Amino acid sequence: MNPRQAHPLVRASLAVSIDGYVADKAGSVDWLNPFFSDEMDFAGFMKSIGAAVMGRKTYDIAVSGVLGPIPPTNYPTYVLTRRPMPNPPARYEPFSGQPSQLVERLRAELAGSGKDIWHMGGGESMEAFCALGLIDRLELRVIPVLLGEGVPLFPRHTRGDDRWRLTRHRAFKNGVVEVWYGKQAG
Numbered sequence: 137m138n139p140r141q142a143h144p145l146v147r148a149s150l151a152v153s154i155d156g157y158v159a160d161k162a163g164s165v166d167w168l169n170p171f172f173s174d175e176m177d178f179a180g181f182m183k184s185i186g187a188a189v190m191g192r193k194t195y196d197i198a199v200s201g202v203l204g205p206i207p208p209t210n211y212p213t214y215v216l217t218r219r220p221m222p223n224p225p226a227r228y229e230p231f232s233g234q235p236s237q238l239v240e241r242l243r244a245e246l247a248g249s250g251k252d253i254w255h256m257g258g259g260e261s262m263e264a265f266c267a268l269g270l271i272d273r274l275e276l277r278v279i280p281v282l283l284g285e286g287v288p289l290f291p292r293h294t295r296g297d298d299r300w301r302l303t304r305h306r307a308f309k310n311g312v313v314e315v316w317y318g319k320q321a322g
Contacts, residue, residue: 143243144186144247144252144253145252146253147254147255147275148255148262148265148275150275150277150289151165151168151312152276152289153282153286154282155284156288157285157287157289158257158287158289159197159286160285161285167283170310171280171311173309173310175308175310176308176314185252185253185254186249186253187213187214187254188209188211188255188256189214189215189216189235189238189239189253189254189255189261189265190255190256191215191216191258191260191261191262192215192217195217195228206225206228210227211251213229214230214238214242215228216232216235216238216261217230217231218232235261235265235270236270239265239270255271259289259291260291262289262290263291266290269319271319272319273318273319274300274315275314275316276289276315276316276317277313277314280311300317301317301318301320302315303316303318
């Protein structure tokens with residue numbers, strides 16, 4: 137986090153296919169496996185996170201075991217849901233209020249810590265956060281795969297033109313391109 141930053145960032149950080157999908161038509165992300173690389177420094181990213189937020193569908197996929205066991209975290213993860221979560225893993229908590237209230241609370245709790253808030257994905261929760269202007273930075277790793285269909289990064293929306301500015305980009309040896317976008321003022 138930039139020391140001059142006024143508050144922790146809400147960072148939507150995820151992988152997406154060239155044609156805009158975060159999961160294939162079966163909801164699987166196995167197509168990502170050949171592209172994991174130490175060069176991407178996922179461990180460094182994880183050290184910068186103080187709390188995470190995910191949608192209920194993303195959580196259900198995670199706890200189903202199709203992605204392997206849920207890794208333990210040293211930060212709380214909030215699941216946006218109105219349904220009960222029987223026996224959630226340690227540090228996973230349901231949240232049924234307004235996303236803006238959660239972000240306000242997390243920013244206050246993390247202020248001065250040097251840690252950010254990770255929006256872990258899920259098209260519906262991503263759309264809700266974008267509609268409310270809660271995402272400070274999109275961190276996308278574009279994977280050189282065309283899926284043709286699947287779970288889109290962004291579901292259709294009615295907000296019209298929603299502009300972002302490129303703040304960083306880099307290419308990895310495996311063909312993945314990382315791009316960061318910040319919300320464009322105005």
